[in-house]
């Protein structure tokens with residue numbers, strides 16, 4: 001029995017890195033569209049009785065369909081185990097019902113993925129309880145230490161303070177500050193709507209300080225831009241913003257830069273020009289430890 005990596009279209013870099021680090025070959029696939037735009041996928045290698053790790057984001061929507069088809073094909077072809085690695089778990093922010101009549105979207109997606117999977121690994125899920133939505137063993141790993149190491153090793157960064165843009169991200173800020181060896185704190189955020197957030201001017205003693213703001217997701221950039229502006233107003237010297245999942249929707253990047261951000265750092269869960277931190281090594285570690293236990 002061998003171990004193989006199968007790359008979905010959304011996560012080719014992570015899949016390739018995993019294959020290289022673990023020495024597990026990539027499975028050959030054919031992925032194309034029918035004339036009506038429906039997806040066609042086919043597994044070209046013989047994978048009966050093999051242990052397969054399929055790597056795919058559930059973002060944007062079409063990648064969810066691709067993942068489900070890949071899993072179905074793997075199951076049809078008789079894979080021994082199917083481990084699903086989800087670098088960015090899309091729909092994770094609807095992790096509960098905020099209003100009557102809403103679905104729990106993260107659970108709906110998780111349940112479908114659980115149908116043909118043995119295990120799943122998610123990188124920095126928005127909330128830990130999302131793992132419980134899977135009907136199979138689900139674990140997470142975080143890219144915070146990789147991000148913190150990146151910034152620590154950066155010439156002249158000398159971060160004085162790591163900040164979470166809201167209380168929910170405080171654990172990340174604390175973890176990063178431990179590695180960087182500096183202080184940490186959080187800002188007080190209130191979300192007004194999907195596009196508007198309010199950051200309260202909490203007194204943080206940031207004058208002349210070099211600050212790293214760390215979050216799991218940068219989407220519209222609203223949260224980070226508001227935080228940057230408030231910190232600049234309070235006299236911060238330099239501001240780095242970092243996230244695991246850089247969605248950078250619309251003019252998010254312009255918003256961050258015009259707010260006064262000195263550098264944007266993201267991982268490669270979603271590929272962009274800010275993907276300066278690779279996440280494969282933290283996944284590889286889990287795969288080596290957990291795949292066949």
Ligand code: R5P
Nearest residue numbers: 216217218219220221222223
């Ligand atoms: C929310 O709880 C998340 O952790 C992020 O803070 C949020 O998704 C960022 O969104 P945006 O960039 O649109 O403000």
